[in-house]
Amino acid sequence: MRRKTSKIDGGLSEEVSLPSEKKFFEFLIQFGALEQLDLCRPEVTEVAERAKRLYGAIPAHALKEPAEGSSREKLIRALTIQIVILETLSGSGYRDLEWIRNALHEIRTGLREVEKGFTPPIFQARKRSPSAGREPHDQRVVKDTSVMAWLALQRFGMNKTKAAQMVADCITKRRFLPARHPTQKSVSARSILNWAERKSDGSAFDCMAWFHFTSYSPQTSQKRIIADLEEILEAYRDGRNPHLDGN
Numbered sequence: 648m649r650r651k652t653s654k655i656d657g658g659l660s661e662e663v664s665l666p667s668e669k670k671f672f673e674f675l676i677q678f679g680a681l682e683q684l685d686l687c688r689p690e691v692t693e694v695a696e697r698a699k700r701l702y703g704a705i706p707a708h709a710l711k712e713p714a715e716g717s718s719r720e721k722l723i724r725a726l727t728i729q730i731v732i733l734e735t736l737s738g739s740g741y742r743d744l745e746w747i748r749n750a751l752h753e754i755r756t757g758l759r760e761v762e763k764g765f766t767p768p769i770f771q772a773r774k775r776s777p778s779a780g781r782e783p784h785d786q787r788v789v790k791d792t793s794v795m796a797w798l799a800l801q802r803f804g805m806n807k808t809k810a811a812q813m814v815a816d817c818i819t820k821r822r823f824l825p826a827r828h829p830t831q832k833s834v835s836a837r838s839i840l841n842w843a844e845r846k847s848d849g850s851a852f853d854c855m856a857w858f859h860f861t862s863y864s865p866q867t868s869q870k871r872i873i874a875d876l877e878e879i880l881e882a883y884r885d886g887r888n889p890h891l892d893g894n
Contacts, residue, residue, distance in 0.1 A: 674853055702730070718886050721760055726755040788883055790842045791853060795860040796876040798841050800869060811839035817873050823880045836864045859891060 648846035680686040686694065688879055702710065710728065712795055733748040757767040782790075792816050818824055819836040826833040832849075856879055863872070882889035 654759070661756050705732075719762060721886065723758050725754055726751050726758075729773045730755065733846065785883075786824060787854070789818065790878060791846065792856055792876060792879055792883075793818060793834075793839055794843045795856055796872055797843055799860045799863060802863075802868065805869065805871075807840070808836055811836035811843075813869065813873055814839050814876065817876055818880075821877055821880065 677688055677691055680694070682847050695750060713724055717723075730748055730751050733744060733751070736744060757769045760767045761770060796817075797807075797814050800813060801807055805813075815832070815834040815836050815838060819832045820827075820834065824833040824857045859875065859879075860872070877891075878891060879889045
């Protein structure tokens with residue numbers, strides 16, 4: 648598939664061929680494994696096979712996502728599963744892995760304290776440096792993803808102001824950002840244009856979302872782009888992977 652570039656969408660040449668989204672996702676896994684675990688490609692494949700056998704040995708109902716409960720409670724459950732798996736290695740010559748179990752245990756304990764209304768030291772926010780942004784991570788995700796959708800709409804010939812209004816209407820309708828006042832919209836077209844201008848400094852986008860929004864086929868509709876924006880942000884808000892069709 649082919650696409651054109653713009654000033655702030657990554658600096659690709661005018662005509663480039665992109666791999667499939669699946670291939671790109673596999674590349675990100677390989678890159679992360681090399682960067683974080685110093686694993687080469689054959690080793691990643693071996694780890695994946697062993698992980699399948701490991702989780703396959705656990706009853707499916709024990710790994711099933713809880714149907715109810717808050718995101719924090721689900722996080723506690725996920726941590727508990729990993730802690731128990733690590734605890735099964737106790738006395739098996741894997742004492743060098745105890746620090747991982749202990750770290751996960753500290754996070755789980757901290758989350759339980761937060762549930763009770765306390766803020767343990769591990770979750771105490773550091774004093775923000777003058778150079779740090781003022782907005783939390785959730786808002787940055789919404790803004791960055793909105794800019795990517797705005798860029799995609801423009802690549803299909805839409806006027807930048809109209810594209811900004813479509814994105815703004817989506818953000819407001821789905822309440823991805825809070826409104827400053829009950830009678831106000833949470834986002835305006837001008838907001839989208841301002842966010843895009845700030846991104847023109849070359850700061851990075853999320854890799855997977857960036858790839859998705861820059862690899863549409865020429866037949867992609869404007870409604871599809873907005874629907875994908877909604878799905879990506881809904882998935883982020885729900886703590887799940889987005890369900891996106893191939894481009």
